[in-house]
Amino acid sequence: xxxTSRELWTLVHGMGFGVLYLMACTGALVELYRRFLVPSQxxxxxxxxxxxxxxVMAVLGWLSVLTGTYIVYxxxxxxxxxxxxxxxxxxxxxxxxxxxxxxxHSMGMEWKEHVAWFVPITITMAAVVVxxxxxxxxxxxxxxxxxLGAVLFSFASAGLAGxxxxxxxxxxxxxxxxxxxxxxxxxx
Amino acid sequence: MTTRALRNEGQPESLPNGPGAAAVLSMGVGSLxxxxxxxAADHSPAxxxxxxxxxxxxxxxxxxxxxxxxxxxxxIVLDVAWKRQNVSGSMVHVGLYLLAIGFILMFxxxxxxx
Numbered sequence: 001x002x003x004t005s006r007e008l009w010t011l012v013h014g015m016g017f018g019v020l021y022l023m024a025c026t027g028a029l030v031e032l033y034r035r036f037l038v039p040s041q042x043x044x045x046x047x048x049x050x051x052x053x054x055x056v057m058a059v060l061g062w063l064s065v066l067t068g069t070y071i072v073y074x075x076x077x078x079x080x081x082x083x084x085x086x087x088x089x090x091x092x093x094x095x096x097x098x099x100x101x102x103x104x105h106s107m108g109m110e111w112k113e114h115v116a117w118f119v120p121i122t123i124t125m126a127a128v129v130v131x132x133x134x135x136x137x138x139x140x141x142x143x144x145x146x147x148l149g150a151v152l153f154s155f156a157s158a159g160l161a162g163x164x165x166x167x168x169x170x171x172x173x174x175x176x177x178x179x180x181x182x183x184x185x186x187x188x
Numbered sequence: 189m190t191t192r193a194l195r196n197e198g199q200p201e202s203l204p205n206g207p208g209a210a211a212v213l214s215m216g217v218g219s220l221x222x223x224x225x226x227x228a229a230d231h232s233p234a235x236x237x238x239x240x241x242x243x244x245x246x247x248x249x250x251x252x253x254x255x256x257x258x259x260x261x262x263x264i265v266l267d268v269a270w271k272r273q274n275v276s277g278s279m280v281h282v283g284l285y286l287l288a289i290g291f292i293l294m295f296x297x298x299x300x301x302x
Contacts, residue, residue: 069248069249069252070245073245074245077246107296110296113248114223114226114252115294117222117255118290118291121219121222121256122287125211125212125215128211129208129211133203136202136203139202139203140205142205142277142280143208143209143212145284146280146283146284149287150215150284
């Protein structure tokens with residue numbers, strides 16, 4: 001069983017940071033709702049947990065966009081040498097070469113590459129506001145609403161980026177680089 | 189408890205909303221900047237070239253870096269200005285509206301209208 005270094009980085013970017021972030025979003029939404037939007041709920045203790053949770057989410061968000069933009073994306077948009085016929089190592093050019101696949105790039109990647117950056121912006125704001133105000137956020141309904149709204153926007157942005165990323169990688173996977181042997185190859 | 193003023197009922201004084209409003213408004217400004225810069229880079233070849241900060245990533249590097257710098261500078265300036273103040277709650281709404289407008293502008297068919 002083998003994997004190439006580019007496939008591994010794609011995996012780390014999408015299945016690692018990206019999917020972890022998406023899963024964490026649902027937990028954050030439930031916790032924010034439980035703590036700040038249910039009036040009858042007794043005030044929960046352990047505010048530190050929510051702070052750390054949102055800070056970890058912010059780190060995941062930043063790692064996801066930085067690995068995507070500066071490690072995986074350059075391989076996606078690489079320009080083939082003149083006269084190249086096999087475009088399998090150049091996903092963007094491969095998608096743009098056919099009218100049946102061009103919109104995976106012109107619509108999907110164009111949207112994904114920018115909207116993904118809303119994730120670290122929104123979740124960093126939410127993490128900082130929660131860490132700064134702690135339980136005092138109960139006295140600021142508009143800020144509570146903004147934090148919840150920001151997490152919802154980050155969820156939507158991460159979902160869009162993840163969806164398009166997965167679909168584009170199915171249509172034109174980022175491949176190549178050093179081959180890493182994961183298992184020996186024994187028949188079972 | 190020693191450094192915080194107490195309310196009449198003996199509860200700690202609530203923090204002003206200024207720092208929170210600064211964070212929300214700057215988030216909106218940063219998000220809208222991202223959308224505007226992306227559209228500008230898409231429509232102007234000269235601006236697109238200017239936004240190439242890191243060649244392998246292309247104009248995306250400049251668009252995102254510039255938007256992040258705009259966001260951070262805006263946040264720092266507003267935070268310093270509003271640190272100990274209560275500001276109008278509409279600032280929070282404006283931040284969320286800007287975020288929503290930026291989000292809509294990111295949708296390629298909408299961005300292509302300009």
